[in-house]
Every structure is written in C-alpha cells, then in structure tokens.
Amino acid sequence: MTDSDVFERGVARRQKMFGPNGTKPLENAEVMGAIANAVQRLNGTGRLLVRASGTEPLIRIMAEGDDEKLVSQVVKEIAPDCDVVIQDLKASRRHCQLTRKESGFLLEDLGSRNGTLVNGTKITQPMLLKVNQTFQIGDTMFYLT
Numbered sequence: 001m002t003d004s005d006v007f008e009r010g011v012a013r014r015q016k017m018f019g020p021n022g023t024k025p026l027e028n029a030e031v032m033g034a035i036a037n038a039v040q041r042l043n044g045t046g047r048l049l050v051r052a053s054g055t056e057p058l059i060r061i062m063a064e065g066d067d068e069k070l071v072s073q074v075v076k077e078i079a080p081d082c083d084v085v086i087q088d089l090k091a092s093r094r095h096c097q098l099t100r101k102e103s104g105f106l107l108e109d110l111g112s113r114n115g116t117l118v119n120g121t122k123i124t125q126p127m128l129l130k131v132n133q134t135f136q137i138g139d140t141m142f143y144l145t
Contacts, residue, residue, distance in 0.1 A: 034077070047065070048062065049062040063075055103130075105144065107127050107129050107135055116135060131144055
C-alpha cells in the first residue's frame, strides 16, 4: 500500500507517492485534481493543508472540518484503500493491519512509532487475536466480540 490515512481529532492525513516519470506530487495532474475535488466537497466547512515531505518522496494532506462524516467521505475519495479511520493523535499514518483468518484475526504492527498493544502488551510480530481480546492503537482501545 502506498496510500494511507489516519483520522485524528477531525484530521485525516494522506500520503501519495511521486507520480509517473518521477514527477513531483504537487506537479501531478491526478494528485492536484484529487486535492481540488476535496476542497470543493468541503465547500468552506473545512480545509485541506498540503505539504511535501522533507524526507520521503510523498506529500502529506490533512483534511479537517466540523462535519466528521463529510471529512471521512473526502478522505475516502482521496484514498479509497483506507478501511478504518480513527481519532487518535498517537496513531501512525500506517499503524497496523488486521486481517480476518479462519481461526481469528491476524494483527500486525506496521512499524508504528508508538506500537500496537494486545491485552496491554506491545506486539513485536503478527499475532492471532480471538474473541474477547483487546488491542490498542495509541489511546484507542478495540475489543473483539
């Protein structure tokens, strides 16, 4: 996955890799079209903040607004591969991956800064979760039922 999102207190962050032929993201027509469409959808009820990364070949976009549903829709339009958006400042932009398996859910930390915890313990390798277990991203707790 080259794109990701995290929703943090009404803020969504997105990464987009450099365009074809090494073009810079802010010079790429597809990227600029997605940004313009998001601004139009927010229609003055929110804002986008766009900046190039100083260390990686990508841009970061923050979307924020009073209408959480609209901000989530805008995020989905910009990065449709984002499945879960959470409100947590301690969450990394690509924090973890949860995959359904026959015997439960496989949870894998994706190199997040603050780690992913299962039942209060930081995981260092993929872990199979079962019903009644909890996992934590930043200050956000998830309970499997």
